[in-house]
Amino acid sequence: MRLNWCVICYDWLVIRRWGSLYTHTHREITEQVDDFEAGFVRLTEIDHERQHRKPPYLRRQ
Numbered sequence: 001m002r003l004n005w006c007v008i009c010y011d012w013l014v015i016r017r018w019g020s021l022y023t024h025t026h027r028e029i030t031e032q033v034d035d036f037e038a039g040f041v042r043l044t045e046i047d048h049e050r051q052h053r054k055p056p057y058l059r060r061q
Helices: 036-051
Strands: 002-006 011-019 026-033
Touching: 011 036, 026 036
Parallel strands: none
Antiparallel strands: 002 011, 011 026
16 A cells, blocks of 8 residues: 655655465456545554455455
8 A cells, every 4th residue: 555646746645555376367446535634544443444454364264
């Protein structure tokens, strides 16, 4: 996950990207946020969701 400042359009973007090491496929979602603080809050929410999931090696079973 990244919080990027887009200089061309003057927007803050939260970029979420995930994929597989085995199949080399990936997906990406880009969300526009109002400012740095809103982006940081969104990253914190995403991190909270991820902390409550099982580790990937347990999900494959």
